[in-house]
Amino acid sequence: MNYNIALLKGDGIGPEIVDSAVRVLEKIGKKYGHVFNFTPYLIGGCAIDATGEPLPKETVEGCLASDSVLLGAVGGPKWDTLPGNMRPEKALLGIRAAMELFTNLRPAKLYPALKGDCPLREDIVANGFDIMIVRELTGGIYFGERGMREGKYGEEAYDTECYSRMEIERICKVAYETAQKRNKRLISIDKANVLDSSRLWRKIVHEMEEQYPDVIVADMLVDNAAMQLVRNPAQFDVIVTTNMFGDILSDEASQITGSIGMLPSASLGNTTRGLYEPIHGSAPDIAGKNIANPIATILSAAMMLLYSFNLKAESEAIVNAVDKVLEAGYRTADLAHGEPSLSTTEITDKIIENL
Numbered sequence: 001m002n003y004n005i006a007l008l009k010g011d012g013i014g015p016e017i018v019d020s021a022v023r024v025l026e027k028i029g030k031k032y033g034h035v036f037n038f039t040p041y042l043i044g045g046c047a048i049d050a051t052g053e054p055l056p057k058e059t060v061e062g063c064l065a066s067d068s069v070l071l072g073a074v075g076g077p078k079w080d081t082l083p084g085n086m087r088p089e090k091a092l093l094g095i096r097a098a099m100e101l102f103t104n105l106r107p108a109k110l111y112p113a114l115k116g117d118c119p120l121r122e123d124i125v126a127n128g129f130d131i132m133i134v135r136e137l138t139g140g141i142y143f144g145e146r147g148m149r150e151g152k153y154g155e156e157a158y159d160t161e162c163y164s165r166m167e168i169e170r171i172c173k174v175a176y177e178t179a180q181k182r183n184k185r186l187i188s189i190d191k192a193n194v195l196d197s198s199r200l201w202r203k204i205v206h207e208m209e210e211q212y213p214d215v216i217v218a219d220m221l222v223d224n225a226a227m228q229l230v231r232n233p234a235q236f237d238v239i240v241t242t243n244m245f246g247d248i249l250s251d252e253a254s255q256i257t258g259s260i261g262m263l264p265s266a267s268l269g270n271t272t273r274g275l276y277e278p279i280h281g282s283a284p285d286i287a288g289k290n291i292a293n294p295i296a297t298i299l300s301a302a303m304m305l306l307y308s309f310n311l312k313a314e315s316e317a318i319v320n321a322v323d324k325v326l327e328a329g330y331r332t333a334d335l336a337h338g339e340p341s342l343s344t345t346e347i348t349d350k351i352i353e354n355l
């Protein structure tokens with residue numbers, strides 16, 4: 001098969017880590033008989049420098065015409081003093097909106113080989129954990145009615161959490177289907193003891209239950225979920241939750257893996273075209289030194305193969321190759337604790353050798 005991939009390398013370490021993922025995809029293409037066509041587009045600070053805006057029209061058009069999009073990271077000190085709507089990060093919200101991406105998938109997996117990097121006690125993570133957080137991305141309090149007004153005690157500000165049936169149903173469908181592809185356990189996280197929006201959320205989660213008889217679904221209050229993630233993370237398989245709860249819990253989950261350079265993400269809409277990116281930023285402190293960890297971006301490419309192109313074996317091959325390289329003890333500097341480490345290109349070579 002032929003696949004057209006838009007590459008948004010961005011700033012800082014973006015170009016280095018995206019180049020690594022491209023090399024891995026090229027090897028997969030050769031091995032499994034696919035052709036991946038890559039077209040680069042500007043985004044973020046480099047786009048501001050070249051065109052005066054963080055998200056040029058050609059970039060949006062190129063992404064919408066592609067089969068899927070791979071993004072590095074944007075931003076850096078050079079652009080930090082620009083006004084809000086001209087900041088590189090503005091391009092991220094712009095491209096997600098243009099592609100109508102309402103789902104964010106964020107895995108948080110503790111690799112057995114990296115247990116020592118996990119901040120949790122050894123007995124808590126003895127069996128590792130592998131969680132997939134399905135976060136609603138375009139609704140809820142971040143997008144609800146907001147404003148400033150004069151209240152009883154003077155100046156006040158408000159934001160509104162509002163979810164429609166349509167928004168809840170479409171994210172729950174993704175979550176149930178994701179659970180079906182994994183261990184078939186789904187936990188829906190809400191605040192139904194206080195919020196009406198959560199009560200509607202919970203009602204719809206259970207209305208949909210009978211369509212997915214193979215999935216075991218349970219509810220959990222968000223305050224309890226924050227505790228359970230550090231008490232017993234292995235109890236979670238798939239989590240589905242709102243925009244704000246997902247924002248907070250996915251960062252908590254990423255921290256307990258202990259390695260920001262390892263975590264991929266996918267943002268999806270109603271089509272198979274998605275936006276795949278590492279969860280970390282552009283790491284300006286290490287940019288251009290060939291020492292960044294490319295694994296989060298390589299695993300983002302693996303997610304693209306699975307979720308956009310339905311290439312399960314190819315996706316698993318990448319994940320297995322990363323596992324083998326870590327098991328063999330190879331590390332980039334961020335995970336080496338001062339011991340000898342491999343460069344970005346060297347660890348990419350090792351992953352490719354294992355494909």
Ligand code: NAD
Nearest residue numbers: 073074075076260261280281282283284285286292293334
């Ligand atoms: P960051 O994630 O870029 O870096 C935090 C720390 O983690 C740094 O010490 C960095 O060197 C390290 N790190 C991150 N990724 C790494 C990797 N792959 N390998 C090795 N080490 C890695 O966060 P920050 O420093 O707060 O932000 C830097 C810039 O990135 C800012 O301009 C910020 O706005 C932007 N940012 C962009 C995105 C995005 O593009 N999605 C996300 C977050 C931050």
